[in-house]
Amino acid sequence: MNILLIGSGGREHAIARKLSMSKKVSKIFCAPGNGGTALENKCENINLISIKELINFAKNNSIDLTIVGPEQLLIEGIVDAFNEEELKIFGPHKEAAKLEGSKSFSKDFMKKYGVKTAKYQVFENAEKALNYVRTEEFPLVIKADGLAAGKGVYICETLEEANNAIKDIMVEDIFNGAGSRIVIEEFLTGFEASILSITDGNVIKSFISAKDHKQILDGDKGPNTGGMGVIAPNPYVTDLHLKDFEENIMNRTLIGIKEENLNFKGIIFFGLMITNKGTYLLEYNVRMGDPETQSVLALMDSDLLELIESSFDNTLNNFKIKWKEGYCCNVVLASSGYPGVFEKGFNINIDDSVKDSIYIAGGILDSNKKLITSGGRVLSVIGTGKYLEDSVKEAYSKIKFINFTKKYFRTDIGKIENNNI
Numbered sequence: 001m002n003i004l005l006i007g008s009g010g011r012e013h014a015i016a017r018k019l020s021m022s023k024k025v026s027k028i029f030c031a032p033g034n035g036g037t038a039l040e041n042k043c044e045n046i047n048l049i050s051i052k053e054l055i056n057f058a059k060n061n062s063i064d065l066t067i068v069g070p071e072q073l074l075i076e077g078i079v080d081a082f083n084e085e086e087l088k089i090f091g092p093h094k095e096a097a098k099l100e101g102s103k104s105f106s107k108d109f110m111k112k113y114g115v116k117t118a119k120y121q122v123f124e125n126a127e128k129a130l131n132y133v134r135t136e137e138f139p140l141v142i143k144a145d146g147l148a149a150g151k152g153v154y155i156c157e158t159l160e161e162a163n164n165a166i167k168d169i170m171v172e173d174i175f176n177g178a179g180s181r182i183v184i185e186e187f188l189t190g191f192e193a194s195i196l197s198i199t200d201g202n203v204i205k206s207f208i209s210a211k212d213h214k215q216i217l218d219g220d221k222g223p224n225t226g227g228m229g230v231i232a233p234n235p236y237v238t239d240l241h242l243k244d245f246e247e248n249i250m251n252r253t254l255i256g257i258k259e260e261n262l263n264f265k266g267i268i269f270f271g272l273m274i275t276n277k278g279t280y281l282l283e284y285n286v287r288m289g290d291p292e293t294q295s296v297l298a299l300m301d302s303d304l305l306e307l308i309e310s311s312f313d314n315t316l317n318n319f320k321i322k323w324k325e326g327y328c329c330n331v332v333l334a335s336s337g338y339p340g341v342f343e344k345g346f347n348i349n350i351d352d353s354v355k356d357s358i359y360i361a362g363g364i365l366d367s368n369k370k371l372i373t374s375g376g377r378v379l380s381v382i383g384t385g386k387y388l389e390d391s392v393k394e395a396y397s398k399i400k401f402i403n404f405t406k407k408y409f410r411t412d413i414g415k416i417e418n419n420n421i
């Protein structure tokens with residue numbers, strides 16, 4: 001099969017490598033891809049961005065299946081557009097993608113179908129929102145409704161912070177329209193976990209859990225980032241938490257998808273907060289997570305293409321997803337300065353002994369086909385092992401074989417003891 005894979009991050013490099021291992025895959029076109037996919041077996045980067053260009057490419061190049069990495073095009077309706085042209089594409093239709101694209105849509109959906117989530121109110125008027133927060137207890141969480149590049153969530157400790165958040169989002173409109181509506185919700189205390197799943201609209205199957213490390217500094221300090229490392233499975237998630245998740249979150253989500261007639265063959269990412277009152281859903285993403293995917297796919301023993309195909313053939317119910325035993329630790333190597341200002345364009349040197357343990361995120365090939373840094377999060381290094389400690393040790397032992405100027409990484413991925421509850 002010829003695959004068209006859309007996206008340019010570490011997640012897409014991981015998907016491309018996993019797909020390349022499938023005997024059924026002959027070629028993977030990565031649009032636009034990155035320096036990692038450019039060098040990957042069976043892969044070729046193509047510099048196309050718009051839905052129209054991608055449709056033309058798929059038609060003219062005998063593409064059998066398109067897979068969408070990031071959320072933006074899903075929310076814009078790429079799946080609807082491909083389907084209108086009778087092209088096969090893996091992902092939710094536009095209406096279903098609102099589960100990620102609109103926080104008020106997803107919270108209303110959760111409430112309607114009894115999916116366990118924090119209490120909330122939706123506001124379209126800043127005055128009313130300002131009045132509401134005056135009567136509430138703190139901390140409070142204020143969220144812009146639409147996509148805000150991961151920056152639309154404010155945890156407010158005081159009334160003043162809440163007032164400022166509402167003004168930023170609704171009055172100053174700093175997210176360019178994403179904040180014309182906001183969600184204000186109860187603050188939950190606990191620890192976070194990510195669980196990916198695959199659905200065909202009738203059946204849903206979860207993947208192993210993962211633990212992201214969002215903050216830039218050791219000890220979960222400093223500003224949030226796109227993710228500085230992941231452990232999979234999440235060592236704090238117990239069977240009881242999983243049962244709670246399946247009964248009160250995942251299965252109810254599937255019921256909602258069916259009842260609402262949402263057209264969804266794709267991935268659902270559940271962003272969870274595990275509290276001493278049980279497992280709560282913070283958010284849905286309608287695609288694989290980054291950097292969770294890099295760790296989770298490293299442990300997947302099943303053929304990813306066959307798994308995706310089963311969602312089209314209505315055989316997902318019988319598909320047993322196989323996982324390797326043990327853990328995967330993914331340490332992100334970033335450009336010093338990130339998530340603030342950082343320099344790019346430095347050579348990335350990777351020893352051959354570790355190249356199969358690396359997923360490139362912010363790295364491209366220069367005109368001499370040499371890998372150079374192009375982003376804040378440059379790459380992930382993966383370690384696996386029967387025990388968590390082994391996987392952590394292995395990932396960290398490989399870092400010295402990867403060099404670029406201004407290399408920065410957290411030293412405590414997989415080592416944090418405190419889980420907040």
Ligand code: AMP
Pocket residue numbers: 118141143153155185186187188189192271282283
């Ligand atoms: P979201 O985009 O909704 O997942 O929010 C981004 C991050 O904000 C989450 O990963 C949490 O760290 C935090 N967060 C969101 N909602 C809440 C909440 N209700 N209580 C505590 N923290 C939250």
Ligand code: GLY
Pocket residue numbers: 212226227285288289290291292
């Ligand atoms: N790691 C969370 C996300 O992909 O949005």
